[in-house]
Amino acid sequence: MTSRSLVVVAFGGNAFQSKGDRGAAEDYWRNAYIAAEAVAKLVNEGYRVAVTHGNGPQVGVIAEWMMLGWRLKGTPPMTLDIAGAMTQGWLGYILQQAIYNKLREKGLIPGKVRGVVTIITQTLVEPNDPSFKNPTKYIGLWYEKGEAEKLSKEFGWVFKPDPRGGYRRVVPSPDPVAHVEIEAIKRLIDEGFIVICSGGGGIPVIEDRNMLRGVEAVIDKDLAAERAASALHADILLILTDVDYAYLNYGKPDAKPLKRLTLSEAIKYYNEGHFASGSMGPKVLAAIRFIQNGGKLAIIAHLTKALEALKGESGTWIVPDTT
Amino acid sequence: MTSRSLVVVAFGGNAFQSKGDRGAAEDYWRNAYIAAEAVAKLVNEGYRVAVTHGNGPQVGVIAEWMMLGWRLKGTPPMTLDIAGAMTQGWLGYILQQAIYNKLREKGLIPGKVRGVVTIITQTLVEPNDPSFKNPTKYIGLWYEKGEAEKLSKEFGWVFKPDPRGGYRRVVPSPDPVAHVEIEAIKRLIDEGFIVICSGGGGIPVIEDRNMLRGVEAVIDKDLAAERAASALHADILLILTDVDYAYLNYGKPDAKPLKRLTLSEAIKYYNEGHFASGSMGPKVLAAIRFIQNGGKLAIIAHLTKALEALKGESGTWIVPDTT
Numbered sequence: 001m002t003s004r005s006l007v008v009v010a011f012g013g014n015a016f017q018s019k020g021d022r023g024a025a026e027d028y029w030r031n032a033y034i035a036a037e038a039v040a041k042l043v044n045e046g047y048r049v050a051v052t053h054g055n056g057p058q059v060g061v062i063a064e065w066m067m068l069g070w071r072l073k074g075t076p077p078m079t080l081d082i083a084g085a086m087t088q089g090w091l092g093y094i095l096q097q098a099i100y101n102k103l104r105e106k107g108l109i110p111g112k113v114r115g116v117v118t119i120i121t122q123t124l125v126e127p128n129d130p131s132f133k134n135p136t137k138y139i140g141l142w143y144e145k146g147e148a149e150k151l152s153k154e155f156g157w158v159f160k161p162d163p164r165g166g167y168r169r170v171v172p173s174p175d176p177v178a179h180v181e182i183e184a185i186k187r188l189i190d191e192g193f194i195v196i197c198s199g200g201g202g203i204p205v206i207e208d209r210n211m212l213r214g215v216e217a218v219i220d221k222d223l224a225a226e227r228a229a230s231a232l233h234a235d236i237l238l239i240l241t242d243v244d245y246a247y248l249n250y251g252k253p254d255a256k257p258l259k260r261l262t263l264s265e266a267i268k269y270y271n272e273g274h275f276a277s278g279s280m281g282p283k284v285l286a287a288i289r290f291i292q293n294g295g296k297l298a299i300i301a302h303l304t305k306a307l308e309a310l311k312g313e314s315g316t317w318i319v320p321d322t323t
Numbered sequence: 324m325t326s327r328s329l330v331v332v333a334f335g336g337n338a339f340q341s342k343g344d345r346g347a348a349e350d351y352w353r354n355a356y357i358a359a360e361a362v363a364k365l366v367n368e369g370y371r372v373a374v375t376h377g378n379g380p381q382v383g384v385i386a387e388w389m390m391l392g393w394r395l396k397g398t399p400p401m402t403l404d405i406a407g408a409m410t411q412g413w414l415g416y417i418l419q420q421a422i423y424n425k426l427r428e429k430g431l432i433p434g435k436v437r438g439v440v441t442i443i444t445q446t447l448v449e450p451n452d453p454s455f456k457n458p459t460k461y462i463g464l465w466y467e468k469g470e471a472e473k474l475s476k477e478f479g480w481v482f483k484p485d486p487r488g489g490y491r492r493v494v495p496s497p498d499p500v501a502h503v504e505i506e507a508i509k510r511l512i513d514e515g516f517i518v519i520c521s522g523g524g525g526i527p528v529i530e531d532r533n534m535l536r537g538v539e540a541v542i543d544k545d546l547a548a549e550r551a552a553s554a555l556h557a558d559i560l561l562i563l564t565d566v567d568y569a570y571l572n573y574g575k576p577d578a579k580p581l582k583r584l585t586l587s588e589a590i591k592y593y594n595e596g597h598f599a600s601g602s603m604g605p606k607v608l609a610a611i612r613f614i615q616n617g618g619k620l621a622i623i624a625h626l627t628k629a630l631e632a633l634k635g636e637s638g639t640w641i642v643p644d645t646t
Contacts, residue, residue: 028401073387076346081416086412089410092408093537115503117504188510
């Protein structure tokens with residue numbers, strides 16, 4: 001890698017909330033500064049950086065707020081695409097200010113970086129994505145059966161029994177295709193900005209008679225990060241989470257951290273079901289796709305070990321077969 | 324004006340809500356398409372466009388949601404700067420998609436415009452702005468005195484009796500100084516994008532020991548639009564609202580629409596108190612400042628008459644004295 005390599009960093013939920021946090025504003029800031037420290041270290045080493053992040057808990061909070069407003073005050077709830085846009089503003093702002101302050105503290109702004117900006121990002125999905133026929137992502141509050149049926153009639157929502165009891169709304173999680181705003185994102189990166197984009201996997205939109213239209217769905221943020229990284233011809237996709245490595249037999253006595261995988265090995269382990277769907281699974285799948293689409297290096301590592309991961313001292317490296 | 328003049332358009336509340344709307348998502352979309360039509364007409368005439376917008380009702384809705392979540396579920400409320408960031412995502416997304424679709428429908432994208440993007444925007448204010456000592460902007464729910472005192476202790480909020488009864492939180496409305504992200508905004512405009520920025524007047528931040536820090540305040544969106552228009556060296560500041568003109572003696576039998584004002588005339592009428600604070604007042608003040616800072620033309624006009632206003636067929640024109 002050259003010192004000006006472009007790294008797309010995908011932050012997980014721990015960039016905003018740690019275990020035991022009650023989710024207050026000060027918790028968001030404290031965690032965001034840890035994430036910002038990771039970005040600052042990469043910038044200090046000369047890397048160019050674009051940032052994506054998850055939004056699962058925050059979409060849940062907004063869904064809960066909206067439902068309380070509807071029940072108690074009759075305030076109409078916004079749709080899920082709009083709720084996703086709200087989280088992009090919420091989390092983008094916090095990250096953008098934290099990263100800016102960290103870079104300024106370290107003398108990297110002005111200087112190596114021209115500024116830090118958040119772009120509200122729409123992610124195109126296929127209208128015939130199979131997930132639309134089989135929604136599986138739980139979102140928002142738990143309801144009694146009667147109220148679930150009422151809400152289903154009122155808003156057209158789909159409910160399923162939750163394994164933890166009660167009924168919860170389920171929504172589709174379609175595969176991301178492309179980001180509508182990718183050209184603006186690319187230009188700002190080229191001009192020296194750190195760009196925060198594709199927040200929460202992006203706002204899901206479909207093309208409908210030559211028009212964009214938001215849909216009630218959620219997008220996996222790591223799969224969306226891959227779409228951005230590939231479209232930007234990034235050198236590295238760096239997925240930061242709360243474990244040091246992807247593991248074989250994770251959680252079992254013979255669990256084995258994976259330090260370096262070729263593309264073929266990653267595909268083999270993925271197909272063997274070593275990586276849990278909804279957590280490590282999509283991260284490994286995003287890494288596989290990034291390498292398949294021409295990327296040189298994908299890494300899954302702990303939030304606090306971003307630089308060590310780039311140096312090969314921590315994290316799971318996934319590399320092309322020919323390396 | 325040349326055909327490539329840059330117009331900064333400031334949308335008022337009616338770009339998202341019309342009289343009688345209950346504030347449902349479909350109301351937002353319907354109104355946003357009317358606003359998008361105005362933008363499309365300007366683009367079709369060859370103007371370059373940047374867009375700002377208000378967020379008063381939406382910050383109120385989010386403040387209400389957060390308070391319900393706190394009361395009923397113990398979910399910590401976010402601070403007002405974060406709530407403002409949420410509205411930038413919410414309204415930016417809706418405007419960005421509506422404008423994109425309108426431009427595409429008219430064959431202006433791809434073509435005259437490269438894309439439509441929303442930049443999450445922080446607005447710098449002075450830490451010693453006098454409004455911090457005398458907060459006056461009502462926000463959120465109405466409370467009984469006892470609960471207001473409880474919330475005041477819990478969150479440090481300031482409450483005042485509302486003329487309509489009960490107690491409401493009041494927050495400062497400091498004067499905007501500059502937008503932190505103005506350089507990124509400028510570059511995207513220069514490269515052919517329509518940029519939505521400074522939503523709700525921007526997220527208020529102060530400089531505190533060389534770091535940015537969000538503050539609990541709201542910023543007048545027209546005064547902030549002037550800061551953007553002046554920094555971008557825009558040719559025209561176009562403030563769109565729900566009346567056709569600024570008036571002398573507004574609402575009285577001898578009310579007189581103002582069609583063309585020199586800077587000196589505008590200042591005279593402003594100082595005489597012809598324009599209501601909190602509605603027409605800041606619009607005229609924004610226009611005055613824009614001309615004082617070198618702008619050539621500021622217009623206050625109705626949302627549906629944007630193009631007529633630029634042609635001089637509607638709206639109040641404010642021009643330099645030397646014109």
